Amino acid sequence: MTTPAQSSPHGLVVVGGGPAARAAALAFREAGGSGSVVVxxxxxxxxxxxxxxxxxxxxxxADAGSLSLGDEYAEKDITLVLGAEVAELDTAAHTVRTSAGETYAYSACVLATGAAPVTLPVPGGDDQRVLSLRSLGEGTALRDAAAAASSVVVIGSGFIGCEAAASLAGMGKTVTQVSDETLPQVHRLGEDVGRTLAGWLTDAGVTLVGGVSVTGVEDGRRVLLEGHDAVEADLVLAAVGAHPLGELADTAGLDVHGGRVVADEHLATSAAGVWVAGDVAYARNATAGRHLVVEHWDDAEAMGAIAGTNAAGGDATWDKVPGFWSEIGSQFLQYSAWGDGWDTARFVDHGEGAFTVWYGQDGTTVGVLTCGADDDDEKGRELISAGAPLPA
Ligand SMILES: Cc1cc2nc3c(=O)[nH]c(=O)nc-3n(C[C@H](O)[C@H](O)[C@H](O)COP(=O)(O)OP(=O)(O)OC[C@H]3O[C@@H](n4cnc5c(N)ncnc54)[C@H](O)[C@@H]3O)c2cc1C
Incomplete structure (x- = not known):
């Protein structure tokens, strides 16, 4: 098939359709990158x-229309091609090829393929009736199925599982949330936060079944648990994590670590002319001085902007402290951290439900989680950036 790419390379080809991809294309234009831009x-x-x-x-x-991130592509002379799965990256020829067989040549390429939900690794876990949540299509399917259901089992106690469980309970559904964690997020955020999240979920009407392993799903609706009665519901949502989509880069011979594409602090990969951004990246953060796994919205956008700027010939560096927010029912929390471990978690109760948790490693501040304490989030970012001692 003849494409414009075969006669002359595009200035930038972006692979992906999330926040990192969008930010990369816009930043490339903003930085004065030359040539055509294709996403x-x-x-x-x-x-x-x-x-x-x-x-x-x-x-x-909120309806689907209100989720749009904007339609400035045409205005910025960016061509967005939807339904185009990139199946191959050829770093020697500087081309990508879609599964439909179209070839796009590039001068610069940004990989922003993100992540996909992990399929529940038990018998029946791959049943089509066991829903997962990542794309708008999956979100719509879940919303439609929830409208017809009166009971739901949510498997997993990561943030997506907790948020979905609280949302579904708020809609009047009977929600059971099962997890192999004894308390939600206990491994990542510690006992105090785990207990707090469990309280929020219980108050929202969610029944928590923690510390159990799911051994199977029967008929798409009966969740079997080790050492515990099975839980049956009209609808089962598996929210058991996401795996980075680094296969494209891996097959092309780029450096990949744990499924993520390895990059320096400028988000340049091991292949000339190829940058990476967002959840699929394993990039070096200049301030942390090490490579980090980051799966947050704001950081995907920030990394996309850096990759796009550098693809246009700029010199942007990834040096900010990563962070995310979460809404669980009516509760809102923010977390800023390097995200690769802590040995001390110091919980400070501000009263009336507000709190801060300071995370330290070897006495140095490495994270801060806040609820109703925005000033601490700002202060925490400064302390983490500076490698300052853990606050008393
Ligand atoms: C339900 C849900 C709630 C979330 N809530 C929060 C929150 O409250 N706060 C927060 O900070 N983060 C949140 N996140 C995480 C956040 O959405 C991600 O960190 C962010 O989307 C990552 O952006 P990305 O551009 O790297 O990847 P993605 O958003 O995953 O986008 C990747 C895109 O690439 C496309 N793609 C993949 N492979 C190919 C290919 N081979 N060819 C072409 N296209 C391809 C995919 O279809 C997708 O459109 C949430 C995530 C989910 C799923």
């Missing part, structure tokens, strides 16, 4: 706001 996304929807899928969108408080 290839295997999603059928133009880039949209993903976080509401487990929050307002699931609850029915």
């Amino acid at each position: 290839l996304s295997d999603d059928t929807a133009a880039p949209y706001d993903r976080p509401p899928l487990s929050k307002d969108f699931l609850r029915g408080d």
